[in-house]
Amino acid sequence: MAGSPLSAPRTMRARWYLQVDKYGKSINEVCEIFGISKKTYYKWYNLDNGHDSRKYVSRKDHPKLKLTPKIRLVIYKAKIKYTYGLYNHTSKTNKLWLYTF
Known part of the structure; x- marks a missing residue:
């Protein structure tokens, strides 16, 4: 604005x-x-005066979020084990996949 x-x-x-x-x-x-x-x-x-209300504030997950950290870990382990999808276990980006959500 x-x-x-x-x-x-x-x-x-x-x-x-x-x-x-x-x-x-x-x-x-x-x-x-x-x-x-x-x-x-x-x-x-x-x-x-430095009380910026537009700073990044981490928000809670939506109450109806279906991809919980526990489920995310299960998916990550399955991706490593079976190497499905675009990223396989040899890819460096695969390690970051867990944190991209």
């Missing part, structure tokens, strides 16, 4: 923070002055 007409320029955001920090205005007042919502203010404040 950076660079789009909907994103707030860095200089504009700096004015928001200056009003709150230096001049002691409340966030409600700043949002009314600049015509933004509090949600927008806090979104940009968190992004600019």
Whole structure:
């Protein structure tokens, strides 16, 4: 969304923070002055101050996931034993197959 007409320029955001920090205005007042919502203010404040909500967060497996680690190991051992499929036991990528899911 950076660079789009909907994103707030860095200089504009700096004015928001200056009003709150230096001049002691409340966030409600700043949002009314600049015509933004509090949600927008806090979104940009968190992004600019290192509280990036877009960082990678490992998520839990879906509850209906059928390929559990135990089943994945069974499949991996069968691939090594019977060498079915594109990757056989001599392939270097076969060792990484277990971790690609």
